[in-house]
Amino acid sequence: MSNILVTGATGFTGGHLARRLAADGHTVRALVRNPEQAEHLAAAGVAPVPGDLQDPSSLRRAAQGVDTVYHIAALFRPGNATRQELHAVNTQGVQNMLDAAETAGVSRFVHCSTIGVHGSVKNPPADETAPFSPGDDYQNTKLAGEQIAQKYMRENRLPISIFRPAGIYGPGDTRFLKLIGPVKRGRFVMIGSGQTLFHMVYIDDLVNGIILCGTRPKAVGQVFILAGPEIVTLNQLVQIIAKTVDGKPPRLRVPFAPVYWAGFVCEMLCKPIGIQPPLFRRRVDFFRKHRAFSIEKARNMLGYNPQVGLSEGIARTAQWYKEEGLI
Template identity: 40%
Template sequence: MMSHDVMPLPVEYEALRGKRCLVTGAAGFIGGALFRRLVSYGIDVTGTVLLPSEAEELRREGLRAAVLDLSADNNWDEMLRGAQVVFNIAAMFQETEQSEDMYDKVDHRGALRLAETALRMGAERFVHCSTVGVHGHVKEVPATEATALNPMDLYHRTKLAGEVAILDLARRTSPSQMAITAIRPAMVYGPGDRRMLKLFKTILDGRFVMVGSGQAWTHLGHVEDNVDAFLLGAVAPARAVHGEAFNIASAEPMRLRELVELIAREGGVQPPRLRVPLAPVWAAGVVAEVLCRPFKVRPPLSRRRVGFFTHDRAFDLTKAKQRLGYRSQWAHPEGVRNTIAWYQERKLVAPRSR
């Protein structure tokens, strides 16, 4: 078993001292970062994962892990017994070959059943991971939590259904029983991320092609800022956060072309200039999804991926600042530099001289 250095628990998270926590999705990017942050603070925490092999890997590191499948009909009472704070990060994500029913079973029905089990077993807090994607292509820039919801694909529709169901449970539950909060991360990046690796790699390798104008708004959220938001959701005054959703991102939004130029600049390469029209790429994504779905094969191109180039994502963080006490610690240049360094250390992108 590996030993783990314990860091001082920051004063803003003092309410977690002595609490038993459970983090679902502990093998994933955000869930893993949250789980390991709690471990680093010396908090009594169990991480749940989907696969037995993932649980064994965590246990070999000396971490407490259990297997939890949100799509299963298992009884979860014993797993949640004694957990005072439950962070639900697990979700079905980017599994375009899966059916809508399976997505709904995990991201909606499974998430709700987990919240109901946590309530029944006496948890004090339930902090649920939603997504700013419930706003879709935002109707106003920057969007607030009150901006119209406009989920544009299967993942976002089922995540919205899960969020709505869990916040409805909150309306029927006193915060003194269990305070329930939803955190909506923006486009999360940082050390440990593989989802945005392709974007970084194609830019740094000089192979990036912009689809469309590059004028869409985008808003990054560094993973450590997101971890802070989840922790704040567990310690903020219950009545300030109970039954509420919070959009979370880092620093300020920027145009997509500005993000591409930032990644190139921090990676020491020339910004890419090649662009292609949107319409044929969108059509190709639709065709790829239709052809691949019967074979349960992930398509090489999808509408969700094309939407990265077209959907506005920019968020007003006032509510999170006022009620959660959230403050972004990561400026975009520092975060992009930090992410590139992590990729380079693992030889995921080629090192570049500055």
């Protein structure tokens, strides 16, 4: 059994990972800014340790005696976050955590990037060598953070593995509610043709893949895409959701271009006065950008084998939403 540090454990992915590692018998620490907000982790056998990605001394203390670091923490597109705030966590925070891990002499370091560094996939399915094309400040700062980790790999300063997860969903996450909720209520509007390719990963499959990145010797020095077993069009995804939650497929379809430019206008009006736009281009791009990926490298090198298909995963997620009174 190992001594493990997980950053981002108060979030969705990091929380699932930390609890799974503790359940497997490892000694798990969770880096948290406010230990009072981590009582649920302590109840699962995870030890909260105070620290902040912008405080290098706290990271050095947290990493002492650790065998493996899983760096999951990130600042994920809060509406009013500035580019500087995103950079401080998603880029400089990576540098700080890597420095602390190197000082502590950890045996493995696993870094969470994002599939968003590839932007819209031009020739799907994309693999790990596809061109980078980040589309916003979040993706740009995540790419910069990954590139710092890759520099450490090239210099052999740490045994590092990097993974780029596809769209993550499952019980405990509410981001997918933005799609399930409108479909359930019969209010989902399809922008464009609906033929955009879409690729997701269920949280349990992702956690399995992350652990493989931190335990398989072949993972060291490599980058892996971690996604689910199915690629579907947006039309197909909405049909699966509608069938699962007894919802209705979209009756209204609108052309892409006018909605995109409406998002542009909203951004121009809202951002200077510090409020989140009701409509913005990144959200509209959801309907246009292909997100379809190959997981063959992870299959072949790690034995990664995602088990949860979309129908089953959406059913589990929708059931949790119902239990929580969200739909």
